[in-house]
Amino acid sequence: MLRESAGISVALSRLHRVTVAFTRAGFEVARVFGVLGLYRLAAPGGYYRELVVEEYASGLPVVNRVASRRYDVVVVAPASSDTVAKIAHGIADNVAVSAASQALKNGIPLVLLPSDAPWVKTTELPCRVRGERCTGCRACIPVCPTGAIVPVEGRVRIDLRYCTGCARCVSACPFSAIRCFERVAVSPSPLDLENLERLERLGVRIARSPSEILAALEELGLCTPRQGSL
Numbered sequence: 488m489l490r491e492s493a494g495i496s497v498a499l500s501r502l503h504r505v506t507v508a509f510t511r512a513g514f515e516v517a518r519v520f521g522v523l524g525l526y527r528l529a530a531p532g533g534y535y536r537e538l539v540v541e542e543y544a545s546g547l548p549v550v551n552r553v554a555s556r557r558y559d560v561v562v563v564a565p566a567s568s569d570t571v572a573k574i575a576h577g578i579a580d581n582v583a584v585s586a587a588s589q590a591l592k593n594g595i596p597l598v599l600l601p602s603d604a605p606w607v608k609t610t611e612l613p614c615r616v617r618g619e620r621c622t623g624c625r626a627c628i629p630v631c632p633t634g635a636i637v638p639v640e641g642r643v644r645i646d647l648r649y650c651t652g653c654a655r656c657v658s659a660c661p662f663s664a665i666r667c668f669e670r671v672a673v674s675p676s677p678l679d680l681e682n683l684e685r686l687e688r689l690g691v692r693i694a695r696s697p698s699e700i701l702a703a704l705e706e707l708g709l710c711t712p713r714q715g716s717l
């Protein structure tokens with residue numbers, strides 16, 4: 488749902504000022520899935536159009552703006568199960584959960600797109616080398632623009648600290664040993680469900696899909712892009 492969420496941010500940014508705030512982990516995930524470029528389009532810089540990546544205290548200005556009711560809405564998308572748990576229990580230790588917590592305190596609508604919910608059946612994995620297929624031929628190494636593919640014990644592996652999710656390595660491998668964005672089945676834990684129910688009781692709008700974020704914003708009276716423009 489990260490790619491679709493990024494697309495929605497871009498479409499919304501044509502109609503509204505969009506601030507994008509990443510936790511450190513969220514930023515890494517966006518890089519690995521190759522969607523940072525989309526988020527940079529949504530928040531190219533300028534007043535309230537910043538892209539903030541949380542380092543020490545760097546998320547504070549955004550959180551303070553939420554506390555000052557400067558935003559019409561706060562959207563956390565996608566929200567991992569630990570983010571959902573933290574918001575549900577009032578823990579505010581990063582920019583995403585602090586902004587959400589301030590939204591709840593100050594009566595700003597909060598829309599959440601959970602990544603662990605009964606209706607979410609699959610998720611995508613980052614790029615990876617299937618060890619059993621890799622022959623160690625190294626054909627993939629020179630095509631990687633970031634040097635993320637490293638030889639290890641006669642095969643290669645992808646160092647996700649450097650991967651940008653460009654997927655060039657997939658077609659470079661003659662043995663189909665590299666997979667990017669493979670879908671795997673997921674299911675939420677009982678605790679995830681309990682936390683979601685708790686948030687709904689607190690008045691948080693839970694979106695079941697990225698397009699439901701737009702529906703929630705429309706309900707709030709915010710102009711939203713037409714589906715065709717996403």
Ligand code: SF4
Nearest residue numbers: 621622624625627660
């Ligand atoms: S090109 Fe494929 S088989 Fe060759 S080293 Fe890379 S992943 Fe392994």
Ligand code: SF4
Nearest residue numbers: 631650651653654656
């Ligand atoms: S070529 Fe493969 S390993 Fe390198 S950045 Fe692109 S997706 Fe990641």
